[in-house]
Amino acid sequence: MKLVIRQYLASLKERGELDALLPDLLSQMGLEVFLKPGVGSRQFGVDVAAFGKLTSESESTVYLFSVKSGDLDRKDWDSGNPQDLRPSINEIIDVFIPTRIPAEYKDKPVEICLCFGGEVKEEVRSNVSMFLRKIKTDDLRFSEWNGDRLADLVEQHMLREELLPNNCRGLLRKSLAMIDEPEVSFKHFSQLAINLTCTDEKKPKDILTGIRQLYLCLWILYSWCRDEDNLESAFLSAEFTMLNAWEAAKFAFDKKNNVAIFTLTTLNSIIKLNLQVSNQYIDEKIIPHCNNLYAISHAVKPSCATDVNLKLFDVLGRLALTGCWSYWYLGQVSDDNVDAGRFFSEAVTKYQDNIKQLIVNNPILFTPYKDEQAIDLVLALWFLSIDHKHWRDINSWLSNMSREIYQMFSISDKYPTTIRSYAELIEHPVDKTEDYKKSVTKGSILYPYISAFSAFMGFPEPYEIVKNIKKEFLSHCNFQVYFLDESSEEHFYRFDKMHGATLSHVCVTEAPDELIQQLVSECDQSNKVYDMTAFKYSFWPIILTGCRHYRLPVPMHFIVDIFKQRKEHESASYKEAEES
Secondary structure (H helix, E strand, O other): OHHHHHHHHHHOOHHHHHHHHHHHHHHHOOOEEEEOOOOOOOOOOOOEEEEEOOOOOOOOEEEEEEEEOOOEOHHHHOOOOOOOHHHHHHHHHHHHHHHOOOHHHOOOOEEEEEEEOOOEOHHHHHHHHHHHHHHOOOOEEEEEEOHHHHHHHHHHHOOOOOOOOHHHHHHHHHHHHOOOOHHHHHHHHHHHHHHHOOOOOOOHHHHHHHHHHHHHHHHHHHHHHHHHOOOHHHHHHHHHHHHHHHHHHHHHOOOOOHHHHHHHHHHHHHHHHHHHHHHHHHHHHHHHHHOOOOHHHHHOOOOOHHHHHHHHHHHHHHHHHHHHHHHHHHHHOOOOOHHHHHHHHHHHHHHHHHHHHHHHHOHHHHOOOEHHHHHHHHHHHHHHHOOHHHHHHHHHHHHHHHHHHHHHHHHOOOOOEOOOOHHHHHHOOOOOOHHHHHHOOOEEOHHHHHHHHHHHHOOHHHHHHHHHHHHHOOOOOEEOEEEOOOOHHHHOOOOOOOOOEEEOOOOOOOOHHHHHHHHHHHHHHOOHHHHOHHHHOOOOHHHHHHHHHHOOOOOOHHHHHHHHHHHHHHHHHHHHHHHO
């Protein structure tokens, strides 16, 4: 286990990775962290600062950490860069210690900690030792926190046997060993996440420890996946970790005590890590190929067309969801933070443009094979629909998709089905009889979504085609819309039990206005989605993440709310024009 941790620490970057782990580790060791890494403000050489005792026998000390990534060599020690370790130490002594240590710790001994994930290279060992020996005093000590020491402390305080049982250690090792088989790796990691976020008969402090351990384990998995250049297991595990950590952290919502604050801080770190993993996956593996015809389809290395279809819709959902998170972050940025606002605004545009390029260059996205691919379709449609300039492209996509599906039904070939088995899906359709068609198309969420978007956006062609599909081929099929219910808050984030309710026999054969009225009315009545903690605390992308990850239909409220907001905006604009 120590070797696993040691390799992980050595791979961490200084900013946002190693310096993000350190405060959790120190807090778990019982120290009071009074300074964490900051962005935009000068910290005078100190990345993390804490106060307390490392052992019961030692005296209370102020620990000041200057953090560097990887090994400490000549270029990181004193190469003329103000960010090097030697000038950082001088800045700590000259500025931080005299002016920045809290008043209650002024008379306490100070220890400057040289912290890095690797080791001190021999080429610079003598320089470091002589410099520290020269400036050491009775009240100022120095210590080296290298990868070995950090690995010992992580294992002792975050992953020790009493806290991380043998079965969890084994699950982590198995997950790391099977990175080249992502589904197997994720299977082991998801069981680890379930074990660590189980809250049954646990005190809040123990729940916090479990969430911290899970965060650390996810980081270890992510760092190994980066080294292997295979992010699939990390992507799936990050989603699952965030959802389960949210459930475990509920006890801390609206609380102000230290355990609650630390829990929410770690939860926020997990959410950010999920964003980091998904952004790297999308930006490195998907976006560079979206603008090349058939590039991603070819990269699947399929054994049949079904493989391409399944993977392309999966990629579409991931790309759209990453865009939804960027859109959410854009809404969190204050007006004063111009750079962050510009960054996320450009990210939203980038993801929207690449969704359209992905569709155009991989036309298999016009023909869903599985009804549940409606989930990925809706994520993309919803994300594109937030900007009216994409509506014409949405209309074109839905029209082409509806025509393709109609054609597939006409020739009884590869029409959307509720089949879940991969082996059966490859063989679909096994025959062209009416009985077979009825057996694999008993219900659908796909067509109500297409009709809903078409009705709300005023697209007559796809709406009429779906109406004809219903009348000519699917009169037996129950067109359904999914809603969260009273039990969803308890079961959504872990998906440990089926939950939710459905509106059956959606009236897609009626006029668009009647469908709109039916959906708006039902959303007003079945509004439990707004009682979900992810909604109440304004983390609505977690709902979308859960829908994608657990293959649950996206609540119709997301679509209806865009329609309502647009109507309100148009009404306000009309009223303003009249008054002027």
